Amino acid sequence: MRQAFIAGNWKMHMTCAAALRFLEDFLPQVTETPTDRTVILIPPFTALSSLSSAMHGGRIRLGAQNVHWDGDGAYTGEISAPMLTEHGVRYVIVGHSEPRKYWCETDEAVNRRAHAAQKEGLTPIVCIGESLEQHQAGETDAVIHRQVEAGLEGLELDSLVVAYEPLWAIGTGQTCDASEANRICGLIRQWSGNPELTIQYGGSVKPGTIDELMHQSHIDGVLVGGASLDPDAFARIVNYQSFQEN
């Protein structure tokens, strides 16, 4: 059995005060959460230290939203892996579609960031996904194949998470059909060459869709944006229910 990975990506939301208020509401709702799942909060950099202190000794893990490939240097606005591990960060998102779209992040840059993360003992969450135009043109498989080849090049495949996030499903309320997401995640598993690779689905995951998504054979977890900002909704996602086929 692969471990389930449920991560909440807060993007550019939450001050330190708001992050601590979230924890107060969220933590009591996950005390009985089964241990078969890893739960990760991924706040903005500024809230890492407060959350790290507040969650110390608990089972919730901390992630960050980006990492640079150098340990230090003249890179205004960037952050390095040692700066993250100092705060107890264990996971880091690379290649999310927002930096790919707004800052023209390439597969090569994503791969360099992921290498830097692994070198420092961080587990990269490498995000890949096709755009609406590519989806409509039937190019999904080819795009994902290219992103897997370039993005995962040379990485340690057993300390890595891949998040399949179709761009047209992110923040739109339109979740990808669970069986189609499962098909793509199966292809990613095959193309990665690691049958044990941890693969998440991301894109408008909600309390109402989580159980079906987690029932899929190739979906090991979810990367949640909007719904992870609400402690009740995220707790329901973390406490997803496994169900049996009739």
Ligand code: PGA
């Ligand atoms: P969403 O975001 O859940 O708000 O669609 C997912 C993501 O961007 O990781």
